[in-house]
Amino acid sequence: MLNLNRLLLYTAGIALYAGSLFAQQQVSLDWKLHNVGQVRQLVTNMGALWRAQTNYPGLIYCEFPPNSYEEHIGQGGIWIGAITPENDTLVSVTTGWGSDDEFFPSAAPWDSIWVVGKMDTVTIPYWPDYVGVSDQDFVCRYTDYGPSSMRISAHKPLYLDVIQTSYAWSSKPLDEMIVFRYHIIATKFDLKKAYIAFWLDGNVGYRGQGWNFALDDYSIYYKEQHLGIAMDSPGGPDGTAYSPIGIKIYPPKTVAEDSLRWTFNWYPNQTVPNRDPLRYKDMAAGKIMQNQQVANGSQFIVSFGPFNLAAGDTLNLIVGEILGDGLNGVLKNSDQMNWLVNQNFKVPSPPPNPPLRVEMRNHKVILNWKVRPGDVNPETYKDPYRADSTAQPFEGYRVYKSTQSITGSWTLLAEYDLKDNTFGPNTGLEHNYTDIGLLNNLDYYYTVTAFSKPDTVIGFPSQESSLNANAVKAVPGTAPPKTIGKVAVVPNPYRGDVAYNTYNPPWEKPGGTRARWMEQDRRIQFINLPAQCEIKIYTLAGNLVATIPHNDPNKGYEDWNLTSYVGQAISSGIYLFTVKDIKTGDVQLGKFVIIK
Numbered sequence: 001m002l003n004l005n006r007l008l009l010y011t012a013g014i015a016l017y018a019g020s021l022f023a024q025q026q027v028s029l030d031w032k033l034h035n036v037g038q039v040r041q042l043v044t045n046m047g048a049l050w051r052a053q054t055n056y057p058g059l060i061y062c063e064f065p066p067n068s069y070e071e072h073i074g075q076g077g078i079w080i081g082a083i084t085p086e087n088d089t090l091v092s093v094t095t096g097w098g099s100d101d102e103f104f105p106s107a108a109p110w111d112s113i114w115v116v117g118k119m120d121t122v123t124i125p126y127w128p129d130y131v132g133v134s135d136q137d138f139v140c141r142y143t144d145y146g147p148s149s150m151r152i153s154a155h156k157p158l159y160l161d162v163i164q165t166s167y168a169w170s171s172k173p174l175d176e177m178i179v180f181r182y183h184i185i186a187t188k189f190d191l192k193k194a195y196i197a198f199w200l201d202g203n204v205g206y207r208g209q210g211w212n213f214a215l216d217d218y219s220i221y222y223k224e225q226h227l228g229i230a231m232d233s234p235g236g237p238d239g240t241a242y243s244p245i246g247i248k249i250y251p252p253k254t255v256a257e258d259s260l261r262w263t264f265n266w267y268p269n270q271t272v273p274n275r276d277p278l279r280y281k282d283m284a285a286g287k288i289m290q291n292q293q294v295a296n297g298s299q300f301i302v303s304f305g306p307f308n309l310a311a312g313d314t315l316n317l318i319v320g321e322i323l324g325d326g327l328n329g330v331l332k333n334s335d336q337m338n339w340l341v342n343q344n345f346k347v348p349s350p351p352p353n354p355p356l357r358v359e360m361r362n363h364k365v366i367l368n369w370k371v372r373p374g375d376v377n378p379e380t381y382k383d384p385y386r387a388d389s390t391a392q393p394f395e396g397y398r399v400y401k402s403t404q405s406i407t408g409s410w411t412l413l414a415e416y417d418l419k420d421n422t423f424g425p426n427t428g429l430e431h432n433y434t435d436i437g438l439l440n441n442l443d444y445y446y447t448v449t450a451f452s453k454p455d456t457v458i459g460f461p462s463q464e465s466s467l468n469a470n471a472v473k474a475v476p477g478t479a480p481p482k483t484i485g486k487v488a489v490v491p492n493p494y495r496g497d498v499a500y501n502t503y504n505p506p507w508e509k510p511g512g513t514r515a516r517w518m519e520q521d522r523r524i525q526f527i528n529l530p531a532q533c534e535i536k537i538y539t540l541a542g543n544l545v546a547t548i549p550h551n552d553p554n555k556g557y558e559d560w561n562l563t564s565y566v567g568q569a570i571s572s573g574i575y576l577f578t579v580k581d582i583k584t585g586d587v588q589l590g591k592f593v594i595i596k
Contacts, residue, residue: 026147027104030112031056034168035407036136036466037175039064039323041073043166045105045113045140047094049076049321052101057512060207064176064243064323066407066468069515072230072245072323074201074214078182079301080144081280082158082191082309091276091283092144092158096199097267097299098274100152103142103162114139118349126163133345134167134179135466145187156276159188170466171350173336176329178321179345186309195283195305197263198319200247202230202298205238207515213238217298219266220291226250227334228264228302231327233295243323246330249302250318250341260304261286268297346385350463351378351394351450353470358446363438365474367399369448370431378450378465379429387457395423395453395462399433402445403505406471410447423453423462440477441525441557442505447471480556484581486528489592494524494562496572496596519569522562524592529556532582540574551582562594572596 031054034041040063046052050061050073062073077094084090094103105111108125116122116132116139124130126141141164143149145157163183169175184196203214216236220229226249232241251260263285273279283303292298309315320337324330340347354369355376371377379394386393396417400410414433417424438444451464491500491507500507501517508523510516526535526548535548535558545564562570572594579588 026107028107028109028111029054029105030140032113032115032138033058034136034138034166034178035468036170037168038066039168039176039178039321040066040407041166041168041178041321043113043138043140045111045142046101047077047103047142047162047164048101049073050095052095059514062245062321064245067405067409068242069207070241070243071203071205071207071213072243074203074211076198076200076247076321078162078319079197079199079279079283079303080158080160080162080184080194081197081276081283081305082194084158084191085189088156089277089280090156090158091279092155092160093199093279094142094162096279097201097272100155102149102152102155102157103144104146104148105140105142106146111141117352133165135170135349136168136469138164138166140164143187154275158191159186161185161187167345170469171463172461173333174340174347176323176333177337179337179340180319180321182317182319184309184315184317186311186313189311191307191309193284193306194309194315195261195280195303195307196315196317197283197301197303198228198247198249199301200228200230200245200299202245202300204230204232204243204245204298205236205241208238215297216295218292218295219268219298219300221264221288221300221302222331222334223262223264223288225334226262226302226304227322228300229327229330230298230300231295236295243325244327244330246320246322246334247302248320248322248334248337249304250320251304252307252316255307261306262288263303264288264300265303266292266298266300268292268294268299272299348386348393348452348455348460348463349383350452350465351381352376353465354378354397354448354450356446356448356470356472358472358474360474360476362478363440363476364434364436365438365444365446365476367433367435367446367448368431369397383452386455387460388455390453390455393452394418395421395451396427396429397431398449398451398464400447400449400467401435402471403443404445404509406445406473407468408445408471410467421453438476439505441475441527442507444474444476444505445471446474475555478556479554480531480552481528482530484530484533484579484584484586484588487577487579487588487590488527489577489590490525490527492524493593493595494522496594520561520563522569523559524562525557525559526550526577526579527557529558529579530581530583534580534582535560536578536580538576538578540576545570545575570594 042061079093081091116137120132165181167179205213216233229246234240324333359366399414416430449465454462537545
């Protein structure tokens with residue numbers, strides 16, 4: 001079935017992407033974000049756990065806890081080294097300092113990243129009838145010998161296919177880890193003395209501007225667990241991080257553990273080898289370095305081998321990415337992952353997400369999750385991996401709200417569960433909820449989850465469907481008026497000394513993945529707009545400042561960030577506006593005040 005950079009130079013601050021444009025023309029580059037649990041991890045179909053050559057727009061690659069802006073990865077991915085029949089010592093890397101990205105998907109549209117839910121079955125060209133393992137599986141394939149790889153002048157391929165799957169869970173005790181499974185296939189010739197390494201550039205801390213937050217990290221290793229950890233030193237420019245990040249290796253079960261040579265090697269203030277023989281020498285060293293004592297950056301490999309891999313054979317391994325509440329939390333989750341692997345990932349699961357629908361009204365939002373024809377019913381799901389053999393593991397629903405973002409933080413509004421059993425308050429089930437007393441034209445976020453009964457036989461807690469996977473944005477308000485005449489500006493006056501971003505819900509908030517408010521996040525709002533109109537803003541002298549078109553039959557407002565049509569922030573003063581109704585030609589005049 002399976003046989004078928006960031007190159008961060010701290011000294012220069014330059015990212016080099018050799019052949020990047022050419023590569024993107026010949027490959028189906030793709031990225032996805034694991035987001036059902038507590039870890040928000042970027043995955044690419046190049047095998048790199050950072051943006052690499054994809055178009056991922058975010059600044060953070062591994063955020064934990066959610067919405068903390070705490071980063072953990074600068075680069076991450078596997079290295080594969082071996083000796084060819086011609087006695088060449090070669091290493092192919094997904095990512096690494098001093099090297100180009102050497103693995104790429106093909107140009108086929110299906111060579112993107114496949115997303116699969118637990119126990120769902122999909123047919124992938126290189127993996128027919130794949131069955132989902134976790135609450136959120138990603139599946140992708142990449143090689144080191146495609147056209148894009150072969151254009152790298154310093155690269156000589158091992159002719160490897162790598163099929164990568166990654167798993168994430170939405171509920172405790174598994175929601176603070178991501179698991180990667182690698183299927184490494186020799187496609188052309190036999191490989192001798194193969195070694196596998198996982199490379200981590202651990203950037204641990206609050207992700208502000210620049211990379212100073214990553215320069216006070218250090219590396220430690222737990223030999224018996226094959227667990228390398230990037231730690232943040234307390235204090236420093238980024239404060240004290242909530243969580244380290246651990247990389248834990250599980251070699252193939254078919255190989256005797258005592259036959260393997262393990263290496264832990266860290267690289268801060270060193271030149272990471274950029275030639276294959278030197279890189280292979282590090283991977284095959286069989287050396288466990290002492291824990292890093294000086295916190296000046298955490299970059300390390302954990303490697304193991306050797307293996308002999310015949311052409312057509314597949315080598316399987318598991319890599320755990322583990323986070324938690326401090327070092328003790330990581331070690332606790334490491335033990336939990338051992339249990340998970342021993343269970344062969346067959347653990348109880350949450351019900352499917354409820355079919356959430358939202359209706360927005362004046363000062364209120366109506367949520368409904370009643371099952372309609374064609375919907376998946378959470379209340380009738382089956383779970384073959386429960387030890388208690390409960391025929392109906394579904395127990396209830398929870399309703400959450402956030403005023404901050406579509407990823408939370410979340411406040412529980414209501415919980416409904418089945419009557420007449422020993423679990424929960426036995427409130428009875430509901431399938432709708434109305435949130436009233438809301439401010440119009442502001443963003444609110446809601447999610448409804450389904451949760452299961454706990455498995456009392458193995459002591460496994462109740463499992464809850466993903467909050468983020470079911471989240472929606474709702475903006476309460478009134479429909480656009482039929483005629484013009486009541487257009488107004490809020491707030492008026494706008495005061496620059498007011499921290500509008502601290503309101504709840506925030507009137508102003510950072511755009512994109514930024515944590516901090518910036519000048520371009522300023523906001524005034526034109527309300528009571530007809531469905532089709534045009535707003536023009538002028539100085540008192542009659543100079544045009546900005547033009548804002550409006551064409552929305554359901555929305556009666558438009559925002560403006562106090563920036564002119566040439567991109568300049570406006571100054572304090574009195575401003576005039578006109579609103580022209582496109583249908584009738586009627587025009588309303590008005591004014592507003594900006595005080596900075």
